[in-house]
Amino acid sequence: MAGQVRPFILDTMVAGRARHRGIGTGLIATAVHHARAAGCDWLHVDFEDHLSGFYFQSCGFSPTNAGLIALS
Template sequence: MTITYEWRGDFDDEAVNALHAESFDHPPLLIDWRAQTRRHSLGWVCARQDRRLVGFVNVAWDGGVHAFILDTMVTGDLRRAGVGTELVATAARGARAAGCEWLHVDFDDHLQAFYFEACGFKRTDAGLLAL
């Protein structure tokens, strides 16, 4: 089956909440993704197989030249099939078209190969302050 990718595609909160719960291994939450993305995001990418949401990534930004990958999610049965890589590539194209010069991401150690090798991110020094 064909998977389609859409920058700033329409989605419903229930589908993204279910995908987030599956991707990050927690019970479903009641996040208002539509309000959150429209208020704080440059864009987002929806991946669909037929009508089913099978992937999602949020792209936050600073209102200028920096965009940030957040919450990359792929349904379990399609992981390691290139869906996440295409989600990030579509997000990068959307951010570039919007005038961004940098796309940032942070991630857990077990995702290094995905972001560095599959998606082409470069290792940088960065800082993090736990609040």
């Protein structure tokens, strides 16, 4: 639908020494809260395969179909 705002999360990172303390999931939860408060219907994230457990299990994202064209 034209005119919809779709927020997008890219390259969420937490320093190695600070991992496994809930910082990343807290960051995503904050983004979800603010996107919802802004009236957005969807929040999109793109990530490498090895991070799927974090985004799907820890943060509650659902897998979806998407497409990609390599330009270089």
